[in-house]
Amino acid sequence: MNLSKTPSAGNVKRAPLLDLKFEEKDDPQNPGDGIWMIPSYGNMGVVETEQGLVVVDVPMGPFIAKTIKRLHNTFGAPVHTIFLTHGHADHAFCLNPLFEYNEKQGGPPPRVIAQRNILKRFNRYRMLQGFNDHINREQFAVPEGISAFPLPDRNPDITFDGNLSTRVGGIDFHAYHAEGETDDHLWVWVPEKKAVFSGDLLIWTFPNVGNPFKVQRYTLEWAEGLEAIVAKQPEILIPGHGPVLQGRDRIRKICLTVSSALRYLHDEVVKRLNAGMGYEDILHDIEFLPEWSQKDYLVPRYGCPTFVIHGILRQYTGWYDGNPSNLFAPKKSEIAREVTGLVGAEKMAVHAHQLQSEGRAQMALQFTDMALAAEPEPALRRSLHRLKAELLGSLGDRESSFIARNIYYTGYNREIRLADADPEND
């Protein structure tokens, strides 16, 4: 058969680094009296008090040394308290450098405060480090040879359920549990400064609920968290990622626009569930609002609305799709082998190419997989791996979501390797 044009062998596709309006190059910012943000991946919030600094979150390993240097140069004061907005690597894994910093400042060790669920999360990370290394390598396009998942370097000292209030150097701090990106998420309110530290409730992209690799995240609760922030009428918002927000009206507008996008998807799914619709029908039935791609803080540059729908469905339903044929179904590859056996792998491959030429890449992928499941002869197998690479590569090139693009590119690289590994003349 006519082999399609092939991507050049050994050509590896890799997405550029994730851009969550990352401003690590910028100097520490001082949006209010004693309120600071040290931009990094993720941001560190700082409040100056007479008893020392109160810090919200610590950035990832590769960025921590620079952040500590900025802390030293800007304040030269010890850290009294660290709040962790949630137990992700870019917010909570690098605490020891702050303890060492305090030692150099001649201060006592800081205390570390987090929501109680962080302890279970850290235990899970320790149990599943290998798994997390695999999935984060794919999600973040981490090259081989570099650890894709370091472990948290210590547990917090103080954990709480619900709310926690504390006073440091005459300033009140209130931490509120609000599930969103994680079940251990919190945000911090400093009423005297009218400042809020939102963590990843605001991340300058469409909220990353329904991440294809990760455990449950929380759509309605995320929206409620943003609305609770707005109810405090903050004048300053330090986000987990991206630039500082200032001005009550601007903060209100951005938080409520994000929460309304989440509520829209949530309510559309719930409406269909209550009407008796199944998972797949719901997934393909909900329309997205065009305004989402026009707002810089909602562009699906990390996750995307389709993932959010998966997240909501997974939160409220089980895995059964309503068709008893699928209750104890054979493997998909076995079904595909049966189907392809009837039709012939070559015919399936021709149709896959036809679908590709019609611009129906997703359907073309399904036929490519079915043809491959039948383990056809080597020349056809090679051409199918190359076709699949082409399809995945072009989908990745057009994809705005960093996570989806990395999944496509990882698949592209794998298919190129498989095509090249197949012996040419057997």
Ligand SMILES: [Zn+2]
């Ligand atoms: Zn984050």
